[in-house]
Amino acid sequence: MSTRNQPATIRSLASLRTRVRAFRQEGDRIAFVPTMGALHEGHLSLIRLAKRRAERVVVSIFVNPTQFAPGEDFEAYPRDLKADRKLLAGLGVDIIYTPNRDHMYHDDHSTTVRVGGVGDNLETDHRPTFFHGVALVVAKLLNRVQPDHAVFGEKDYQQLAVIRRLVRDLDMPVEIVGAKIARDSHGLALSSRNQYFDEAGLATARALNGVMFAARDRLQDNESVEATLEWAARSLIDAGFAAVDYVSLADAESLAPITRGPIDAPARLLIAAHCPAPDRLVRLIDNCAVDPT
Ligand code: PAF
Numbered sequence: 012m013s014t015r016n017q018p019a020t021i022r023s024l025a026s027l028r029t030r031v032r033a034f035r036q037e038g039d040r041i042a043f044v045p046t047m048g049a050l051h052e053g054h055l056s057l058i059r060l061a062k063r064r065a066e067r068v069v070v071s072i073f074v075n076p077t078q079f080a081p082g083e084d085f086e087a088y089p090r091d092l093k094a095d096r097k098l099l100a101g102l103g104v105d106i107i108y109t110p111n112r113d114h115m116y117h118d119d120h121s122t123t124v125r126v127g128g129v130g131d132n133l134e135t136d137h138r139p140t141f142f143h144g145v146a147l148v149v150a151k152l153l154n155r156v157q158p159d160h161a162v163f164g165e166k167d168y169q170q171l172a173v174i175r176r177l178v179r180d181l182d183m184p185v186e187i188v189g190a191k192i193a194r195d196s197h198g199l200a201l202s203s204r205n206q207y208f209d210e211a212g213l214a215t216a217r218a219l220n221g222v223m224f225a226a227r228d229r230l231q232d233n234e235s236v237e238a239t240l241e242w243a244a245r246s247l248i249d250a251g252f253a254a255v256d257y258v259s260l261a262d263a264e265s266l267a268p269i270t271r272g273p274i275d276a277p278a279r280l281l282i283a284a285h286c287p288a289p290d291r292l293v294r295l296i297d298n299c300a301v302d303p304t
Pocket of ligand 1: 045046047073075078145148149167170
């Protein structure tokens with residue numbers, strides 16, 4: 012049973028469905044926050060937003076294998092359910108749903124979910140199967156929880172666009188809510204992977220948002236799009252990043268690339284770059300709005 016301060020931790024789909032049905036019978040709305048655990052203040056801000064939307068909040072914790080490519084950090088991805096449960100206590104979460112891999116995927120699982128359009132460029136140029144895994148697991152989780160609202164962070168801006176498109180195209184009866192990016196006091200976007208950094212890595216990582224916002228200001232001052240994006244990529248390397256996957260300007264809704272000004276509709280500046288940590292390179296992503304000029 013959940014108590015006021017301690018959510019119920021549930022592994023099986025059957026008990027999830029029983030509890031969700033009971034909430035519905037009480038007339039309660041349900042807001043859902045899917046996560047991969049290693050929770051931090053960014054996740055907590057999603058949960059607070061969820062609490063404002065519905066009487067009941069379900070948080071899932073599942074490190075989804077299908078969204079990791081071979082060679083990525085699936086095995087090393089931080090997992091600490093005890094710490095996560097502690098963080099969630101007192102936030103008014105009703106259920107922590109933590110299926111394991113066998114609960115989530117049949118051995119002969121054979122369905123794929125591919126979201127084109129907004130899912131086709133940027134991340135997909137570097138992680139070609141990433142959104143297939145995300146769309147698949149999010150579709151499954153939404154079918155399992157059947158929430159009224161589901162909250163996702165804008166830090167994964169393209170992921171949010173992919174999920175909005177998935178839900179629209181498959182007529183899923185859920186409102187997708189985007190939550191603003193939570194940042195540390197140096198502006199670094201909060202991420203579970205930030206815990207890989209030592210002090211030096213953290214200092215480099217923190218340069219990213221400074222470069223990004225400076226590039227945004229240049230774009231809003233009508234400087235050349237091409238020159239600004241090149242300047243930002245060079246500045247990241249100068250700041251200590253090992254490689255830059257992309258610095259791109261895109262239409263905020265369609266994510267179609269914008270390669271020259273004037274910027275005549277809301278746009279988004281999106282960055283992915285690899286930052287050195289003691290035993291690996293950590294791929295960071297960040298983004299911000301760019302107003303029409
Ligand atoms: O953003 C994440 O943490 C994951 O991609 C998600 C949405 C929980 C799916 O595994």
